[in-house]
Amino acid sequence: MTNLSPFHLAIPVDNLSKCRNFYTNTLNLDEGRSSDHWVDYDFFGHQLVIHYKSKTKEDSHTNAVDGKAVPVPHFGVVLDWDVFHQFAEELKSKDIQFIIEPYIRFEGQLGEQATMFFNDPSGNALExxxxxxxGQLFAK
Known part of the structure; x- marks a missing residue:
């Protein structure tokens, strides 16, 4: 089933000020409504809300994908090919510490894709x- 409607995602952050700066100035997302406990963002046409939540100690987990340790959980968006590469260059110029540097996954295979992973200041993994x-997004 194809769903062209925007999604809504709410994530916890333990430092609203640092994360607000990250999503606004590092990722260059447009800010929407906000309060002293949350901020809405236009996340490439979708609604992302960062909500303050005090820090907790949780074990990080990864799954092996194409020989890389992919963090679980994670979230992100599928961008147009040229937009991805431009965005990756912008992030590199801002000294993002990548979990997985931008590269081509499954090169020459079904599902070939450019991908990159990094954390926000609260440790939320983004892909x-x-x-x-x-057309290969859901190809088997």
């Missing part, structure tokens, strides 16, 4: 990816 052929 951005792009397909040369968007």
């Amino acid at each position: 951005f990816k792009a397909f040369k052929d968007k």
Whole structure:
């Protein structure tokens, strides 16, 4: 089923000020409504809300994908191929500490994609990816 409607995602952050700066100035997202406990963002046409939540001690987990340790959980968006590469260059110029540097995953195979992973200041893992052929997004 294809759903062209925007999604809504709410995530916990333990430092609203640092994360607000990150999502506004590092990722260059447009800010929407906000309060002293949460901030709405236009996340590439979707609604992302960062909510303050005190820090907790949780074990991090990864799954192996294409020989890389992919953080679980994570979230992100699928960008257009050229937008992905431009965005990756902008992030590199801002000295983002990547969990997985931008690279081509499954090169030459079904589902070939550009991908990168990094954390926000609260440790939420983000993945951005792009397909040369968007028709392969759900290909088996």
